[in-house]
Amino acid sequence: MSGEFDAHGIDVAVAGATGEVGRAMLAILAQRRLPVRRLHALASSAGKPGRTVSFREREVPVAAVDDFDFGQVQLALFSMGGGPSKEHAPRAAEQGCLVIDNSSAFRQEEGVPLVVPEVNGELLAARPARGIIANPNCSTIQLLLALAPLRQAAGLEEVYVATYQAVSGAGRTAIDALERQAAAVLAGDDEDPHGVGFNVVPHIDVFEDGGFTKEEMKIVWESRKILDMPNLKVAATAARVPVFNGHSEAVRVVTSRPLAAAAAREALAAAPGVTVVDAREAGGYPTARGHAAGADDVFVGRIRADLDQPNVLHLWVVADNLRKGAALNAVQIAERLLANGVLAAS
Structure with missing residues (x-):
């Protein structure tokens, strides 16, 4: 089952439509008026029967992704996690559908473009051979929107970033957990010293060899691929903070040539x-709650030159991790594909 909307447009499937990012995708598709002829909302078959999601003030029934025929659609936006993406995205591509995948499943694979449209949108000029385009990690997206203009102005040598990530990046269960833990701390009943309620937890995803977490290494691997700088020196520390929505980053940038703070600002x-x-x-600086939450742009402030090194800058970067960090970037990829004629409305 699907919802029918524009008389002329593309047929779209949103896989993971009931999740936080999936719902944001639906909202942004509606807000930006992407020409959608038919919309198919998909989720795991383990979900409740009779579910619907809202799109353009109408309720669209949710179908199981397991047996969905992706030959019915030209575009599929996936936000179901790495496991389901690995299972269903290649099948969708084989059935002729172009996939934009929000998981980490394909980001480092050969032949799969990893795209931030404002940074390397030229990769969207043609249909990828494998039929899959990867959406980067939320923290990487906002970081690279700040790095790209500095690289163009003065070159780029090294990047060091500490991320302060909202719980919405881990989904609805993490949002609920923050509410419970914060209430428990206030009530004096908290027994989890590592919980995120009124806490900063320097651990996101699994630990890799060398002591960095996978979340930290995603920033390293993805930055190098998107910027086409395989030898770029990048290091990250990723922490979860008691914020519902909006990631923040403290960034130290080493440029190839000295760049004054005023020039960086421009x-x-x-x-x-x-x-x-x-x-x-x-x-006079951006914050996650005051600027990023609900907004489409990446906000940059606290722009200052290093005290000792003329080619080092320090920045504070915030963005809505559900919008530009995930759903909006995916929809912008789709918009560029339409503009380039890679996707064609009918």
Whole structure:
């Protein structure tokens, strides 16, 4: 079953439509008026029967992804996690559907473009041979929107970033957990010293060899691939913080040539998808709740030169991890594919 909308457009499937990112995808598809002729909402077959999701003020029934025929659609937006993506995205591509996948399943695979449209959108000029385009990690997306204009202005040598990531990046269960843990701490009943309620937890995803977590290594691997700089020096520390939505990053950038803070500010202000908030006064900087949550842009502030090294800059970067960090970036990829004629409305 599907919902029918535009008389002329493309047929779209959203796999993972009942999750946080899936619902954001539906909202952004509606807000940006992507021409959708038919919409298919998909989720795991283990879900409740009779579920619906809202799209353009109408309820669309949710079908099981397991036996869905992707030959019915030209585009599938996947946000179901790595396991389901590995199982169903190749099948969708084999059935002729172009897949934009939000998981980490294909990001490092050969022949799969990993795309932030404002940074390497030229990769969307043609249909990828494997029929799959990967959406980067949320933290990587916002970082690269800040790095790209600085690289263009003065080159790029090294990047060091500490991320302060909202619980919505881990889904609805993590949002619920923060509410429970915060209430428990306030009530004096908390027994989890590693919980995120009123805490900062420097552990996201599994630990890799060498002590970095997979979340931290995603930033390393993905930054190198998207920028086409396989030898770029990148290091990250990723922490979960008691914020519902909006990731924040403290970034140290080593450029190839000295770049004054004023020049960096100008380059960032001129970059697509970036808003500079950088007054040197109380409240003159972007925050996750005050700027990022619900917004499409990446916000950059606290732009300052290093005290000792003329080719080092320090930045504060925030963005809505569900929007630009996931759903919006995927929809922007689809928009570019339509503009390039890779996808064609009918």
